[in-house]
Amino acid sequence: MKLTCVQCGKKFELTDGEIDFYRSKGLDLPKRCKDCRNKNSKKYVVTQKEKRPSSLVAAALLFSFAVVGVILGVYEYGAISYFCAIALFFLSLLFYLRRIKTVQYDLSFGDKYTYKFYDANTFLEHYKKHGSDVGCRSIEDYLKAANRVICDKNSLHKTLPDGDKIYYNKKNGDYVVVSHSGYIRTYYKTRYSHFLNQ
Ligand SMILES: [Zn+2]
Structure with missing residues (x-):
């Protein structure tokens, strides 16, 4: 074939x-x-550092327990309390060091679709910014939905002076911008007037 x-x-x-x-x-x-x-x-393979807020919360909690341990050591329980405080302190340090995680994204699945983002960074950035607004649970959903808007015969579309093409679904407000070289620039929801004013 x-x-x-x-x-x-x-x-x-x-x-x-x-x-x-x-x-x-x-x-x-x-x-x-x-x-x-x-x-x-x-x-389409990219490694990013991401925050892990739960680790930071755990580190803060354990640290405050450690402080309580020291105070109890001074006033009441002595050595055993100091020992617990030291253990808690190291545990808290461990969680603190884990507050940033490194995540690798393999977004090469985009090849299955007619339209895709220029590279992994742009793809991720727009997904993180708009993914939940457009009701997508996964990054592939986001790409699939953007392709759907572009290919939908009922989508309104026009070409801008700089060669970008914009697509708009009047029913649900889905809005996709495609560069003149055929890459998706962004996909989000907006008002009809925004489409008209472009
Ligand atoms: Zn080729």
């Missing part, structure tokens, strides 16, 4: 074996050639 790569426009071949593989996994056939997919997959 010969397909045209949506990214570079070159024709590429899918063997029957490859087609069977995608079908058996319930996946759509790839829209990009192998070269483009390889090039893209690197752009």
